[in-house]
Amino acid sequence: MIKKFLRWAFAPVPLARVAVFRVIIYSFIIWDIFTLTNDVIPHGYAPEFYDPLWIGRWLPFPEPTVLGAIIMQWALVVSCIVAASGFFSRTSGWAVAILFLAWMENSQGFSYVSHDHMALMVTTWVLPTVGRAGFRDLRVSEAAGWALRITQFATVVTYFGSVFAKIASNGYSFIAWPNSSVFTWAFMRRGSELVTWTLAYPWLLKTAQWGLYIIEILSIAVFWLRGKWQYAFISLFFVFHLATYLALGIHFLPTVVCWLAFFPLERIATGVALLWGKIRHRTGNTANAVSPNTPTVEPVEVESGK
Amino acid sequence: MSENIPAQPQDPDRPLTLARHHKVTRLLATAIALTILTIAQINPTNDWFPLGSLSQYSYGRPLDSPxxxxxxxxxxxxxxxxxxxxxxxxxxxxxxxxxxxxxxxxxxxxxxxxxxxxxxxxxxxxxxxxxxxxxxxxxxxxxxxxxxxxxxxxxxxxxxxxxxxxxxxxxx
Known part of the structure; x- marks a missing residue:
């Protein structure tokens, strides 16, 4: 039993998968700090509203200032670029983890805490533990396996754990939340023109609530699925998030991006290398090109369960 | 790092394993984080961010409540x-x-x-x-x-x- 758990927790995956995942995650963070969590710089103008969270009180994070936030933002951009490129992977990765924690502590430290960044923040703390990982390094590694497993787990727990919050916050009832009018409440408050039409159709909002609730309960099943069934199941989440985004304007992108930890991302690197090889071949510069005929190592599908 | 030195660098099927103490450290860190997250759900608190309550939109609203x-x-x-x-x-x-x-x-x-x-x-x-x-x-x-x-x-x-x-x- 314990052995089986350890094999699952440390199931080796190709290092190239981590290399590609790093590009995705660190690029996403750059986009995130300029669009989703871009309240950190404005927060510097109104520090009297700062109400630090536990980590903000116990760790020496700077008090919110405009200049401090601008410095932090550009330090994050630089460390994300270095970390995505794979140079000094541990140092740059830890720099991102610490800076992003400080950034998010400020963003969430004004008395409103959202939870859509949980998996992303956990990811920034596990990615540096893998160390060097090349884009074409198809050797499988337990360190890489653990890091991606933790990302997967944090992603799923974001959904699964919130079911407990929904039951606990509604008098320990299992059906009170999906039967309530929580989306009506949310959309009346948000008041975006895109979504207000839905207020006339409470059954639509209730259906969406049930859909979300059921998909959250089922989320944990992803670990018992294999191969194409697993990908199909995850696609269900992508479709659900796309639908709620189009209909209601709510996305959960910081969590959605972490779902990619389930996919054989190293194939992107192999594909890009092959394409690059073909382009170089065609332009006549074959010096260092990867020939399409070079036998590439098929990624080991450790998750296909034997 | 030492744990990443492969026995046979050319053989992609041979996993790069982690030393026992590296695994123990990782499992301990995971256990601590998961314990914090679990307690934060049972006894909801946002203060333990980023491992606090997953409580966004978790309060159901009665159909007639303003x-x-x-x-x-x-x-x-x-x-x-x-x-x-x-x-x-x-x-x-x-x-x-x-x-x-x-x-x-x-x-x-x-x-x-x-x-x-x-x-x-x-x-x-x-x-x-x-x-x-x-x-x-x-x-x-x-x-x-x-x-x-x-x-x-x-x-x-x-x-x-x-x-x-x-x-x-x-x-x-």
């Missing part, structure tokens, strides 16, 4: 009445961030000075705020459908003390 929201209205130095945009681009402070510390603000309305300062800093060429009114709106709902009736209640007011932004050029 929807309350807080807003800030401002009188600008040009005499206009505007609704302060409580978001990232507006004043940087979100509405939920005002609602989360309503008690603090009501106990010390001078905190609202920060809203005027942020507006001046972010929009230096727009007319500055000279007075702020914190209001609560209550929108009524019947069977899950808004009735359209909205009540407005004034919670507190604040006369801005400082001069912010360069919008003062066309004052009075």
């Amino acid at each position: 929807t309350r929201a807080v807003r800030i209205m401002a009188t600008t130095q040009t005499g206009d009445e505007i609704r302060v945009p409580l978001n990232q681009q507006g004043v940087g402070i979100g509405r939920a961030e005002i609602e989360g510390q309503l008690d603090r603000i009501l106990a010390d309305p001078s905190m609202l000075e920060g809203i005027a300062r942020a507006w001046g800093g972010l929009h230096p060429h727009r007319p500055a705020f000279i007075e702020l009114r914190l209001e609560r709106t209550t929108s009524y709902v019947e069977n899950g459908v808004p009735t359209g009736q909205v009540d407005v209640e004034e919670l507190t007011t604040w006369t801005v003390q400082g001069t912010y932004g360069s919008g003062s050029g066309d004052a009075s």
Whole structure:
């Protein structure tokens, strides 16, 4: 039993998968700090509203200032670029983890805490533990396996754990939340023109609530699925998030991006290398090109369960 | 790092294993994080961010309960009445961030000075705020459908003390 758990927790995956995942995650963070969590710089103008969270009180994070936030933002951009490129992977990765924690502590430290960044923040703390990982390094590694497993787990727990919050916050009832009018409440408050039409159709909002609730309960099943069934199941989440985004304007992108930890991302690197090889071949510069005929190592599908 | 030195670098099927103590450290860290996260769900707290309660939108609302929201209205130095945009681009402070510390603000309305300062800093060429009114709106709902009736209640007011932004050029 314990052995089986350890094999699952440390199931080796190709290092190239981590290399590609790093590009995705660190690029996403750059986009995130300029669009989703871009309240950190404005927060510097109104520090009297700062109400630090536990980590903000116990760790020496700077008090919110405009200049401090601008410095932090550009330090994050630089460390994300270095970390995505794979140079000094541990140092740059830890720099991102610490800076992003400080950034998010400020963003969430004004008395409103959202939870859509949980998996992303956990990811920034596990990615540096893998160390060097090349884009074409198809050797499988337990360190890489653990890091991606933790990302997967944090992603799923974001959904699964919130079911407990929904039951606990509604008098320990299992059906009170999906039967309530929580989306009506949310959309009346948000008041975006895109979504207000839905207020006339409470059954639509209730259906969406049930859909979300059921998909959250089922989320944990992803670990018992294999191969194409697993990908199909995850696609269900992508479709659900796309639908709620189009209909209601709510996305959960910081969590959605972490779902990619389930996919054989190293194939992107192999594909890009092959394409690059073909382009170089065609332009006549074959010096260092990867020939399409070079036998590439098929990624080991450790998750296909034997 | 030592644990990543492969036995046979050319053989991709041979996993790069982790030494036992590296595995123990990783499992311990995971166990601690998971314990914090679990306790935060049972005894909901946001204070343990990022491992706090996964509580966003977790409070179900009864089908007939009115929807309350807080807003800030401002009188600008040009005499206009505007609704302060409580978001990232507006004043940087979100509405939920005002609602989360309503008690603090009501106990010390001078905190609202920060809203005027942020507006001046972010929009230096727009007319500055000279007075702020914190209001609560209550929108009524019947069977899950808004009735359209909205009540407005004034919670507190604040006369801005400082001069912010360069919008003062066309004052009075």
